[in-house]
Amino acid sequence: MSDSVIEAFRPLFEPKTVAVVGASTKGAALPNVFIRRIREFGYTGAIYPIHPSAGEIDGLKAYRNLGETPEPVDYAYIAIAAAQVPPLLREARGRVRFAQVISSGFGEVDEGRELQDELVAAARAGGARLIGPNCLGIYTPRGRVTFTEIGPEETGPVGIVSQSGGLGTDIIRRGLSRGLVFSGLITVGNCADVGPNELLEYFGADPQTRVIGMYIETARDGRRLFEILRATRAAKPVVILKGGRTSQGRAAAISHTGSLAGDDRAWVALSKQTGCVLVETLDEFIDTLLIFQTLTPQPRHPTRRVALFGNGGGASVLATDYYARLGLDVTPFGKEAVDALVALKLPPGTSITNPVDCPVGTLQQDDGRVAEKILEIIYGIGKPDALVMHLNLSAFAGRTKPEVLDNLVQAALRVQARYPGQAHFVLVLRSDGEPALEERKRAFRASAVALGIPVYDEMADAGRALAALQTHERFKSSRRL
Amino acid sequence: MSGFEAIAEARKQGRAALDEGAGKQLLASFGVVVPKSLVVQDASEVRAAFGRLNPPLVLKVLSPDILHKSEARAVWLGITSGEELATACEEVLASVRAYKKDARIEGFLVEEMAAAGQEIVVGGVRDPQFGPLVMVGLGGIFVEVLADVSFRICPITRQDAEEMLDELKGAALLRGARGRKPVSREAIVDVLLKVGGEGGVLMAHAQDIAEADINPLIVSEHGAVAVDARFVLTQAMD
Numbered sequence: 215m216s217d218s219v220i221e222a223f224r225p226l227f228e229p230k231t232v233a234v235v236g237a238s239t240k241g242a243a244l245p246n247v248f249i250r251r252i253r254e255f256g257y258t259g260a261i262y263p264i265h266p267s268a269g270e271i272d273g274l275k276a277y278r279n280l281g282e283t284p285e286p287v288d289y290a291y292i293a294i295a296a297a298q299v300p301p302l303l304r305e306a307r308g309r310v311r312f313a314q315v316i317s318s319g320f321g322e323v324d325e326g327r328e329l330q331d332e333l334v335a336a337a338r339a340g341g342a343r344l345i346g347p348n349c350l351g352i353y354t355p356r357g358r359v360t361f362t363e364i365g366p367e368e369t370g371p372v373g374i375v376s377q378s379g380g381l382g383t384d385i386i387r388r389g390l391s392r393g394l395v396f397s398g399l400i401t402v403g404n405c406a407d408v409g410p411n412e413l414l415e416y417f418g419a420d421p422q423t424r425v426i427g428m429y430i431e432t433a434r435d436g437r438r439l440f441e442i443l444r445a446t447r448a449a450k451p452v453v454i455l456k457g458g459r460t461s462q463g464r465a466a467a468i469s470h471t472g473s474l475a476g477d478d479r480a481w482v483a484l485s486k487q488t489g490c491v492l493v494e495t496l497d498e499f500i501d502t503l504l505i506f507q508t509l510t511p512q513p514r515h516p517t518r519r520v521a522l523f524g525n526g527g528g529a530s531v532l533a534t535d536y537y538a539r540l541g542l543d544v545t546p547f548g549k550e551a552v553d554a555l556v557a558l559k560l561p562p563g564t565s566i567t568n569p570v571d572c573p574v575g576t577l578q579q580d581d582g583r584v585a586e587k588i589l590e591i592i593y594g595i596g597k598p599d600a601l602v603m604h605l606n607l608s609a610f611a612g613r614t615k616p617e618v619l620d621n622l623v624q625a626a627l628r629v630q631a632r633y634p635g636q637a638h639f640v641l642v643l644r645s646d647g648e649p650a651l652e653e654r655k656r657a658f659r660a661s662a663v664a665l666g667i668p669v670y671d672e673m674a675d676a677g678r679a680l681a682a683l684q685t686h687e688r689f690k691s692s693r694r695l
Numbered sequence: 696m697s698g699f700e701a702i703a704e705a706r707k708q709g710r711a712a713l714d715e716g717a718g719k720q721l722l723a724s725f726g727v728v729v730p731k732s733l734v735v736q737d738a739s740e741v742r743a744a745f746g747r748l749n750p751p752l753v754l755k756v757l758s759p760d761i762l763h764k765s766e767a768r769a770v771w772l773g774i775t776s777g778e779e780l781a782t783a784c785e786e787v788l789a790s791v792r793a794y795k796k797d798a799r800i801e802g803f804l805v806e807e808m809a810a811a812g813q814e815i816v817v818g819g820v821r822d823p824q825f826g827p828l829v830m831v832g833l834g835g836i837f838v839e840v841l842a843d844v845s846f847r848i849c850p851i852t853r854q855d856a857e858e859m860l861d862e863l864k865g866a867a868l869l870r871g872a873r874g875r876k877p878v879s880r881e882a883i884v885d886v887l888l889k890v891g892g893e894g895g896v897l898m899a900h901a902q903d904i905a906e907a908d909i910n911p912l913i914v915s916e917h918g919a920v921a922v923d924a925r926f927v928l929t930q931a932m933d
Contacts, residue, residue, distance in 0.1 A: 436824030440848050472820050472906040472927070474838070479846040480825045486862075487847055487855055692854070 223416045225288035225311040226345070227398055228357040232257070233280060233310070235264040235302060236293040237271045244293050244316070246272060248351065248361060256367060257358040260285060264302075280306040280340070289359065290342070291351065293317055299347070300332045306340030312408075313337060315347035321404045322348050334406050349403030350379030353386055353396065356422070361401075362386050370395020371424035372503050373417035375410045377402055377431045378457070381496065385429070389500050391656075393663030394507060397423040411438045418446050425506035426450055427499060431457040440484055447695055448489035451506040451686045455499040456481055456492060489689030491682045498678055501670060505679040506686070508668040509638050513690035517599040517638060517683055519543050521592050522569035522673070524604035525577060526644065530569035533602075533673035540681040542600075544568060551595040558587055568596065574609050582621030589629040593637060601626075602676050604642035607651050619658055627665065638683070640676045641669045698724055698896070702903045702928065711928060714757050716804055718924035722909070725889045725896050729921045732806030738784040744805050745777035751808045754783045756791050760798040764923075767794035772808060780805065809922050812915035813868060813878045816844070817890055819897040819907035821929065827901050829891025831856075831883070833865040834911045841865075849901075850893040856884045869914075882919035886912060905929040 232252065237245035249261060249272050262283045263271035270276055277283050280290060280302060286309040292299060296319035303313055321330035330347065337344040345352075351361025355369045362383055372394050376382035382401040389396070397420060400413060410428055417423040433439050443452060485492045493499045520542045522530045534544040546567040547555075555566040565571040570588060577585050592601060603626055610618060623641065630639050641662055645651045659669045670676040689695075701717040713721065719729040733744045734757065745752070756769040764770050768790035771783035784803055791798055814834025822828050825848050832844035845862040847855050860866060860883060871877035890896050890909070897904060906927040913920050 433824045436822070437826045437848075440825060472818075474818075474830065474832075474842055474844055474846075480822045480828055480848060483828065483845075483847045484825070486858065487851075692858075 217419070219412075219415050219419050223413075226343075226352065226357075226400075227354045227416075229288035229312075229359060230259040231262065231283070231285045231288050232259060232359065233262045233264055233277075233283060233287040233290040235280075235290060236316075237263045237265065239265070239268045239271055241272055245291060248291055248293075249274070251361070251363060252359050255358050255360045255365070259288075262287065264290075280310050283309065286310070288312065289352075290314065291316065296320055296326065296329055296347070300329070300336035303333070303336040303340045303342060303344075306342050308341030310340060310342040312345060313340075313342040314345040314349065314351060315403075316349060316351060317346075318348040318403075320347045321406065330404065330406050337407060344407035345400065346403040347406060348379075349401040350382055351401060353382075353399045355396065356398070364390065366390070366395065368395055369397055369422050371397055371422065371507050372427060373397045373413075373420065373423035373425070374399040374427045374429075375402060375413040375417070376400070376429040377405065377410065378429055379403060381429050384496060385427070385500065388496065389503065392500050392504055393659060393669065394500060394503055405434060409434055411435060411442055414439070414442055414452070418442070418450060424450060425453065425503055427453045427455070427503050429455045429457065429499070436480065436484075440488065443484065443488035443490055447693065448686060448690050449695075451511065452488075452490040453499060453502045453506070453682070454481070454485075454490055454492050455494075455496065485685070489686055489693075491685050493682065497675070501675050501679045502682040504663070504668045505640070505683050508663065508666050509640075509683065510635075511683060511687050511690065512599070512635065512638070513687050513695060515599055516687035516691050517542070517680055519545065519598045520600045520602060520677075520680065521547075521596055521598035521637075522602050522604065523572075523588065523592065524570075524602075524606070524642070525572055525574050525609055526604060526606045527565065527569075527571045529604065529606070529644065529673060530571055533604075533677065534569060536674050537677045537680075540677050541684065542677060542680060547592075547596045551591055554591045554595055555588065558584070558591075560584070560588075568592075568598075577605075577622060578610075578615075578618045582618065582625040585622055586625035586629060589626055590632075593629050593633045598637055600638040600640060600680055602640045602642060602673060602680075604644060604673055604676075607643055607645040607655060608648070611648070611651055623662060623665075623667070627667075638680070639667060640680065641667050642671070642673050642676050643669055644672060698900055702900065705928060710759055712759070712762075713924075713926040713928070714759060714801070715755065715924060716757060718926045719921060721896060721900075721926065722890075722921050722924055725899075727886055727889050727896075727909075727921050728918060729924070730806040730809055732804055734802050734804055735784075736802045738781045738788075741780045741784050741803070741805065742777040745780050748805065748807050750775045752780060753806050753808045754780060754787060755804045755806075756787050757801045757804055758791065758798050759801070760795055761791060762925075767791055767798075769794070774808075809913040809920040810915055812913045812919075813875075814911035815883060815914050815919070817883075817886055817909040817912050817921075818844075819849075819890060819904060821901065821905050822848075827891070827897040827904070829887060829895075829897055831859050831863070831887060833863060833868060837863075837865045838910075847891065849891045849897050850895065851887065851891045853884060853888060853892075856887040856892075859887065860884070876916055878914040879916055879918060882914055882917075883912070886919050886921070903928055 263276040265276040293316040320326040379401040752774040818830040827849040832838040845859040
């Protein structure tokens with residue numbers, strides 16, 4: 215089963231032949247941009263522009279229709295007027311495997327419903343699987359195909375299905391700047407044929423994907439989604455950003471049960487029964503995907519006890535309260551750990567119970583070696599399930615050598631390595647938005663994520679991501695998975 | 696009569712819902728305990744009925760036009776003699792007529808009154824995207840005011856059912872908070888599985904049941920009895 219879904223979708227994620235419909239001889243239309251982007255992205259397979267009259271487009275030989283290309287088409291990118299798409303697909307004569315229809319004017323508007331039915335019938339008659347319509351494209355680094363102007367060539371662990379094209383672009387752009395690396399992202403629009411469920415199965419089977427994110431507006435076949443998620447038993451974390459969770463309110467319920475069953479109840483139930491994680495905002499979606507990209511879930515000891523370590527007393531007090539509401543404990547260490555920390559004779563102004571709050575001076579003492587001693591005690595005696603190290607960059611600015619941050623992270627990684635699998639390590643880099651500081655943070659974030667450390671802007675963001683990790687870990691723990 | 700026959704019969708008669716008797720028969724055919732009961736047509740039949748059931752008894756009107764029986768004062772509790780039963784029958788008839796003059800009356804359900812216990816609501820609803828969902832909540836204000844309920848997508852497992860109960864804010868009441876006796880958690884889980892589990896009522900009749908309320912399910916230390924049941928049928932083209 216898993217091999218067959220991989221094989222079925224290989225032409226989509228690793229196309230050897232790409233047809234582009236809608237490119238103009240003037241080179242200005244969206245499909246022309248698509249041709250340029252995939253060439254820049256390193257796509258080396260055949261590209262067949264389809265055009266009713268032109269002999270050549272962007273220096274490539276053009277063909278009259280999808281049935282006349284020299285080789286069968288793995289992936290067709292189609293952006294022409296909606297009414298022209300069904301006749302085009304009918305001519306494919308079984309020679310197109312996947313047709314992604316970018317064009318809109320189908321089922322998303324009342325007057326396009328019939329045309330969408332016609333589109334589905336035409337794709338079926340022509341033998342193609344249909345993606346879309348009303349979407350933006352696919353970003354698949356392994357196939358060197360992309361619809362966006364940016365995106366690293368590296369194939370990462372995060373697989374995304376998005377029912378919204380625009381949000382798909384946001385996920386790529388904002389995700390990349392936070393350190394996400396994608397195994398693929400596909401926008402599926404109206405899902406007239408291929409929908410989120412099949413792609414969930416693909417990413418579930420794909421060995422390169424370790425975490426799956428879905429933006430869903432309407433689950434056309436929610437039951438199938440439930441069955442797939444239930445059958446896969448949270449083998450990979452699945453993060454769902456659901457649009458329209460609150461809209462419904464069942465109009466004409468007769469029973470108590472009916473009146474209590476808003477749309478949201480089913481999604482919450484889905485999460486409880488399958489371990490998938492529900493998030494509410496784009497930022498939370500990205501933050502949650504990042505924690506699953508970087509950390510290994512520990513179902514044997516689900517995350518609960520968190521130690522906070524860094525500079526910022528008030529900020530850590532606030533975080534302690536917030537974490538408690540998320541179901542995370544920032545409880546003071548026991549006597550043994552406190553005694554060991556007292557014995558370090560830290561300078562005044564250092565609070566040592568948990569949160570451990572150190573002034574910048576303490577953190578940079580001895581090139582971070584004091585911090586390493588503190589962390590050693592936290593890990594060795596305090597034994598939290600997660601450690602959040604938070605550094606307020608504004609307090610470091612102008613007072614410290616640039617390598618202090620590096621020293622601190624290296625110290626933390628050394629301690630982490632001495633206690634493998636014991637505690638999740640999360641970094642929070644706080645700043646005040648000052649441009650030079652932001653620049654420093656950006657660079658540092660990239661190198662930290664590359665080392666497998668999730669980095670967040672605020673302790674609250676880190677807390678929500680840890681709570682999501684906890685949801686996944688607890689589900690697996692409760693089902694002995 | 697099987698569940699399918701009961702539903703087919705209700706549809707044939709153009710009803711939007713199963714009447715209480717048919718609803719309880721449906722539950723009983725899946726192994727949910729319902730009170731022992733008889734259906735009588737009018738006061739002249741009730742004395743004979745009295746001798747065949749163990750008092751105290753309850754009398755309720757059977758009418759497709761009365762959706763909320765307590766609102767219509769169409770229920771009489773704690774009946775201990777044949778005479779009282781006959782009176783109850785007349786009084787209930789009068790209340791129903793006062794509540795809704797032209798209500799169709801198809802008889803009266805006479806049943807054994809369940810022993811006291813914790814009132815629970817078990818429900819079901821057909822979600823347009825996910826299909827049947829099952830719900831549980833504590834009866835009374837917990838459901839009606841606080842919406843303290845938990846839902847799951849059917850079919851549920853035993854673990855799902857256990858977790859549904861753990862999730863309720865009023866879960867402590869089931870364990871015997873404030874000097875009450877603890878109630879049989881196992882009995883609630885068992886009903887949840889018979890209603891929402893694999894092969895349960897909601898899965899077996901997924902095409903036909905739009906909404907379901909077992910309200911209340913009365914749970915004691917020893918077991919659970921479905922005291923009222925309502926099954927709303929899907930529209931023909933639903």
